[in-house]
Amino acid sequence: MRRALYAAGFAALLMTGAASAQTLNVATAGDQNMVDYIKDYLGPLFEKQHPGVKVVAVGTGPGDGGSQKIFEKLEAQSKAGAPADFDVVVIHQKAAGTMVQSNLLKKYRDDLPTGKLVTRDTATNSLGTDVSGYVMPMFHSQTAIAYNPDLIKDPPNSYAELREWVKKNPKQFGYNGIKGGMSGVAFVTGWVAAFGGDAAKLEKGPYDAAQKATWEKALADLKEFNRNVVITPGNAGTLDMLNRGEIAMGPVWVDMFYTWKAEGKLPPNMRLKLVSPGMPGQPMYYAIPAKTAHEKLAAEFVALATSPDVQAEGIVKRFNWYPGIDAKNLEGKLDQAVWNQLFADIPPDALSANGKPFPISPYFNDILEAYEKKVAN
């Protein structure tokens, strides 16, 4: 008797599941905070506007590796002729280019009501690949040098000054190499752009394999530079060491820096500096897989996520990220204090002058590999 009851209950459960089959699967690369953002903030907001729809967030891990996993899954499903499991994906730049080239994404931005609010060129160009129409920036993140003003009164203004400073203050500068997170990668690509010759060519192309030879000197210098620095374990490792006073300076992500400060994990007096000729930043993109079953819902989800209100409240206020759409659309949505905090140490003109994109994909890979060969090995 009891077993029959259970069976009936189970069947009922299955049927209700089938009746409200509108489940929107959102896969995000990136840290846990990205998953939480969808699960705790964006998902409930969307569910309220679309009764009967359930938003499920899946995280695939931080860094390019997370995006790589999404790419591999979509590619496998596409090869098998199966519909995609994911309806919306949040991906990094490198994977976005690859996915567009492999026809795994839908060209949806032109029909999106918020599509016209984007002005930065990262919406059309992802590390050298033309992605216009296929992606919608979720936010922009920027790297900068964090420093402890108690220990450094006069922080270096450029990579060249930083090099001199490190010579005089051994083991006071720390970064995480290239295997421990993107802030270290950003620092290294910034170094090659600063000392390795033609920076504009790195960002705009065209790719020329011979360019690698001009980095020799820069990388040899970097190896020398590394003798006097601390290699930290990861993005969080750099912030940890800054917090404990073990290093006085190191490259970090701006959003992570402010979040740690707000949570009391960094002393309130810590400051940022965006050194010239510049350090890279990157967006993360919302994209819709070509074979999703919920195309319309997915587009509505991205439209909501990139609306000025959500960008102001969710992206800027909650995460200290720079908005994915043009910042002028956010005017009046944020109180001045929040806005000012984001630009406190890096004023808008410094950001536009020294906030660089990462190099185009083939150069980017070459730089990482040359680093492994010449500096790390």
Added chain:
Amino acid sequence: MARPSLFGLLLIAPALAMIGVLFLYPLGFSLASAFTGPDGAPSLESFRKAYELYSTDILFTLFIVIVSTALTGLFSIAIAGILTLSETPWLVAVLRSLYRWPLFIPFIVAAQCMRTFLAKNGLMNNTFVALGLMEPIQATSLLDWRGIIVTFVWKQVPFVTLMLAGAMASIDRATVEAGRNLGASRLRVLIELVLPQVAQTLLVGLVLSFVTMLSVLSVPMMVAGSQPTMLTVDMAFRINSYGDYATANALGVISYVIAGTVAWIYLRHNVKREVQA
């Protein structure tokens, strides 16, 4: 010799299938991929790349694992020796209740603990400073190769000790008593009488530890910076950053070879013993 029965084969079939599907197939696949060039023809290109980019890391990995194994052996012998031969009951009681704890802590948790414990301004140095044993200026961070070794040894000593103490407890006490009666010190009894009788167990424990440490990803990733680093980190990086499975597989094959060499030493030793016996 009895013929294998069909029923017996059926019983082990699920287990065999699991090994085949989950271990042998991926193993063969990764071996094949490591020896295949980008154009699909057999090639050693991936190994050339692995050597070019990671030769330092290969040596670093060997260094870390060999030193850790040696230290694990030393500490295990010391602890198991005290547990078996010591005549100070309270010391034995304390040691017995303490030494097994790290066994129950996963590597990743151990790594996270060490990160706060061994840092320059971490728990260990702060304790020394507070006790007046050290000036704050003398504090150095152990979060590099030393940190990895400390974590590995701390994690593996209880495992080897557990095996070793068991073996020591089961040897014939008469040999120990005889040695003591003839005036040998406890250290001499341990080295000349006890150890030879449990050498086999010690070797098994150390070989297993060696292979375990060779395959840990979390500890080198969390405890130390990335230059130089262990092969597991390089493999993860190769896949995550480039989707380059060929070089990662080549690094994997190099790990197989290192682990295989140790297993071969162990097997050879075993065969020799059996021939003698």
